[in-house]
Amino acid sequence: MAYHGDSLAKEAVRSTAYSMIEKRLSNGFWTKKHIVLAGDCGDIKTLYRYGVDVENIIACDCDSKALDRASDWGVFIPSKGCDDLVETVRWAVDQYGINQIGSINADLCGTLQKGIPILKDIRKIVGKKIPTLFTFIYAWDGFYMGKEAAPGNARKAFLTKAAGKPKALLPYQSRTRASYGSPMCVAVFT
Numbered sequence: 001m002a003y004h005g006d007s008l009a010k011e012a013v014r015s016t017a018y019s020m021i022e023k024r025l026s027n028g029f030w031t032k033k034h035i036v037l038a039g040d041c042g043d044i045k046t047l048y049r050y051g052v053d054v055e056n057i058i059a060c061d062c063d064s065k066a067l068d069r070a071s072d073w074g075v076f077i078p079s080k081g082c083d084d085l086v087e088t089v090r091w092a093v094d095q096y097g098i099n100q101i102g103s104i105n106a107d108l109c110g111t112l113q114k115g116i117p118i119l120k121d122i123r124k125i126v127g128k129k130i131p132t133l134f135t136f137i138y139a140w141d142g143f144y145m146g147k148e149a150a151p152g153n154a155r156k157a158f159l160t161k162a163a164g165k166p167k168a169l170l171p172y173q174s175r176t177r178a179s180y181g182s183p184m185c186v187a188v189f190t
């Protein structure tokens with residue numbers, strides 16, 4: 001599914017999520033590395049606006065056009081072959097050491113079914129040491145839950161069982177002028 005950029009609600013939720021991370025890291029928020037998916041550069045733009053130096057933003061994406069957009073911001077893009085999120089996290093931990101990574105934003109925006117294996121792989125590498133954001137569709141994953149429209153609590157229980165208890169779940173509707181959007185949620189692991 002193509003990604004059509006940020007909604008106002010997503011921007012608001014992202015700010016809340018990064019603000020929680022800033023509280024946890026204190027000054028480290030500005031000195032450590034933040035790993036993001038390039039996408040439409042929404043996370044890059046936000047971190048930049050918050051005063052994070054572009055050399056402390058590591059972007060990856062499996063879409064080369066997204067990487068082209070990210071390179072216009074001057075952020076650090078590891079060499080080709082490192083464009084998968086899990087591989088980028090592995091590379092960054094090897095390169096800088098786990099204590100120098102400030103956050104990982106797994107803003108995958110897909111179903112739990114698709115996202116959880118990636119989140120689990122990331123947590124296998126970093127454990128609970130690095131604040132991690134994980135964005136998923138808050139509906140339409142009935143197949144995975146074994147129900148047509150599993151309630152939010154069931155989704156939360158499922159996510160917690162798979163990846164640990166999130167500090168917060170921040171739901172939003174990804175509505176833009178172009179589309180009504182979908183019910184989405186950012187899980188904050190700090």
Ligand SMILES: C[S@@+](CC[C@H](N)C(=O)[O-])C[C@H]1O[C@@H](n2cnc3c(N)ncnc32)[C@H](O)[C@@H]1O
Nearest residue numbers: 037039040041042043061062063084085107109
């Ligand atoms: C919702 S968009 C990310 C938006 C981005 N955070 C922003 O602020 O604009 C999801 C992006 O993740 C990329 N993607 C999906 N799975 C990936 C993976 N396993 N590794 C790297 N990129 C991935 C897609 O190509 C897409 O650009």
